[in-house]
Amino acid sequence: MDPRYWTKSVGLELGGLAQVEIVRSTHQAATVLSHWPPGKQGEAYIEAKRVCRAVLKDDAPSQIARDVFIRAAEVAGILIRKK
Numbered sequence: 001m002d003p004r005y006w007t008k009s010v011g012l013e014l015g016g017l018a019q020v021e022i023v024r025s026t027h028q029a030a031t032v033l034s035h036w037p038p039g040k041q042g043e044a045y046i047e048a049k050r051v052c053r054a055v056l057k058d059d060a061p062s063q064i065a066r067d068v069f070i071r072a073a074e075v076a077g078i079l080i081r082k083k
Helices: 026-033 043-056 062-076
Strands: 005-013 020-025 079-082
Touching (some): 005 026, 026 062
């Protein structure tokens, strides 16, 4: 299995309960971050993008990407469902 996949997925409620985005990997997190809601792109978001890039270059462990991705969602006020 690709080491950039996470052992536990993260569900984000983007646009309401009917629109839950399940994120299972650093690559998917980077894609979601590229479509992050306007006005919610603060320091935690910037850090999540930086860490995801590092993981995708094999410069950091994937669990770190998951942690900072969750933090970015928390700071942005996006509802999270951790698996």
